[in-house]
Amino acid sequence: xxxxENKVYDFIRANNMIDPGSTVLAGFSxxxxxxxxxxxxxxxxxxxxxKLVAVHVNHGIREEAIEDETFVKNFCEEHDIECVVYKKxxxxxxxxxxxxxxxxxxxxxxxxxxxxxxxxxxxxxxxAHHQNDVAxxxxxxxxxxxxxxxxGAIRPVxxxxxxxxxxxxxxxxxxxxxxKRQLFCHDKTNDxxxxxxxxxxxxxIPKMEKEVNKKAVAHLCRAAIEFAKxxxxxQDEAEKVYHRVATEKEGNxxxxxxxxxxxxxxxxxxxxxxxxESLTPSRKDITSAHIDSILILAEGxxxxxxxxxxxxxxxxRSYDKLTIGIKDTKNSSYSEKEFEIPSxxxxxxxxxxxxxxLGIAHIRVLQYNGxxxxxxxxxxxxxxxxxxxxxxxxxxxxxxxxxLEQEQTLHKKKIGKLMTDEKVPxxxxxxxxxxxxxxxxxxxxxxxxSGAYKINNKTGRILEINxxxxxxxxx
Numbered sequence: 023x024x025x026x027e028n029k030v031y032d033f034i035r036a037n038n039m040i041d042p043g044s045t046v047l048a049g050f051s052x053x054x055x056x057x058x059x060x061x062x063x064x065x066x067x068x069x070x071x072x073k074l075v076a077v078h079v080n081h082g083i084r085e086e087a088i089e090d091e092t093f094v095k096n097f098c099e100e101h102d103i104e105c106v107v108y109k110k111x112x113x114x115x116x117x118x119x120x121x122x123x124x125x126x127x128x129x130x131x132x133x134x135x136x137x138x139x140x141x142x143x144x145x146x147x148x149x150a151h152h153q154n155d156v157a158x159x160x161x162x163x164x165x166x167x168x169x170x171x172x173x174g175a176i177r178p179v180x181x182x183x184x185x186x187x188x189x190x191x192x193x194x195x196x197x198x199x200x201x202k203r204q205l206f207c208h209d210k211t212n213d214x215x216x217x218x219x220x221x222x223x224x225x226x227i228p229k230m231e232k233e234v235n236k237k238a239v240a241h242l243c244r245a246a247i248e249f250a251k252x253x254x255x256x257q258d259e260a261e262k263v264y265h266r267v268a269t270e271k272e273g274n275x276x277x278x279x280x281x282x283x284x285x286x287x288x289x290x291x292x293x294x295x296x297x298x299e300s301l302t303p304s305r306k307d308i309t310s311a312h313i314d315s316i317l318i319l320a321e322g323x324x325x326x327x328x329x330x331x332x333x334x335x336x337x338x339r340s341y342d343k344l345t346i347g348i349k350d351t352k353n354s355s356y357s358e359k360e361f362e363i364p365s366x367x368x369x370x371x372x373x374x375x376x377x378x379x380l381g382i383a384h385i386r387v388l389q390y391n392g393x394x395x396x397x398x399x400x401x402x403x404x405x406x407x408x409x410x411x412x413x414x415x416x417x418x419x420x421x422x423x424x425x426l427e428q429e430q431t432l433h434k435k436k437i438g439k440l441m442t443d444e445k446v447p448x449x450x451x452x453x454x455x456x457x458x459x460x461x462x463x464x465x466x467x468x469x470x471x472s473g474a475y476k477i478n479n480k481t482g483r484i485l486e487i488n489x490x491x492x493x494x495x496x497x
Contacts, residue, residue: 174250260292274347
């Protein structure tokens with residue numbers, strides 16, 4: 023047992039990760055991290071008294087996927103490790119599950135783990151997350167607008183998932199592999215700085231380590247651990263309040279606002295998060311902007327107001343009662359349904375709505391840094407966010423108009439006249455959802471965009487909207 027393996031061994035014991043005699047399933051992609059994990063657990067298998075089973079999922083995305091699979095099989099054969107391989111069409115599954123390929127890949131992997139665990143009569147799943155992953159996740163979540171919960175560390179043990187490498191960083195892993203003269207597979211997409219995590223991993227963190235503090239990763243990890251402790255305490259207290267002020271009824275959570283309003287703001291946020299947790303399989307798409315919108319909604323005292331949320335949820339406040347649950351499409355007319363984009367979004371915030379007859383609208387706020395290269399796709403548009411008073415997706419109203427560019431000036435046209443000129447079928451005109459700011463129409467998706475909200479040299483923030491499919495106008 024070398025120094026690296028001894029460090030991991032001590033970490034496993036300190037966190038009570040594995041009982042002697044257990045079967046441990048280890049995710050094995052063939053990359054540096056998972057190869058090091060397999061090598062380490064293999065080396066420690068006797069002292070830990072465990073049986074090791076490798077689980078590999080071929081995502082069917084990269085051309086090198088079959089080479090990765092072959093590497094994994096050969097490694098396991100060489101080290102006498104049982105290997106279970108799954109082949110999944112991730113691009114197809116991502117469309118079926120309505121999520122990104124990265125999210126679909128993660129879900130497919132954990133489904134493979136669950137299936138293998140049942141067959142082997144075990145529940146322990148080891149994954150190769152390390153300290154750099156914690157630092158990257160912390161920065162990514164903070165930049166995207168997550169609160170304290172999102173800033174919390176990836177835990178060493180969460181349920182049946184263990185992470186033995188949270189005591190080491192990427193440099194230590196690479197040094198360990200080099201010392202063992204162990205080859206591994208390299209995913210070229212990790213070098214492409216087109217995704218948020220890759221930008222943080224390949225540009226931001228190295229720059230921080232070089233120009234700010236060489237121990238930036240370790241310090242970020244320590245901060246994430248402290249955030250997790252604070253979050254754990256708040257969530258425990260919020261859980262007590264939740265059971266006192268909230269009732270789960272017919273797929274909804276109903277909160278008594280009279281009692282709820284007596285609590286500290288941190289506990290209020292925790293109660294809202296707890297409510298959403300009981301209704302959704304994941305909180306990934308629930309951002310701080312959504313939580314803030316519900317908190318503001320809950321402080322109101324008159325009439326009835328609604329906030330739309332991801333996962334086809336909505337929050338409805340009626341006087342001193344707040345109900346969070348699945349949207350009631352039976353009792354609410356879609357002709358009156360509106361989808362408001364919060365005016366308090368910050369750069370990096372993201373959210374989405376499912377809009378009737380259009381599809382999923384993915385929304386995010388960007389910082390404009392100059393340049394004239396704008397999206398050209400029919401269903402991806404940029405708007406000057408700071409010029410918009412109240413952005414709402416809704417159906418047309420008689421007073422609606424759009425400002426169109428003509429000879430470098432803006433000309434006003436009634437929205438009904440625009441639909442006639444653009445040959446929008448009269449049978450669907452009342453079903454089309456528009457992006458509006460009062461009576462001023464910013465965008466008729468698939469038809470025309472207003473010239474009044476375009477990006478210019480005075481733009482500070484960009485409101486980007488991308489719609490998955492074009493509904494009436496797709497194709």
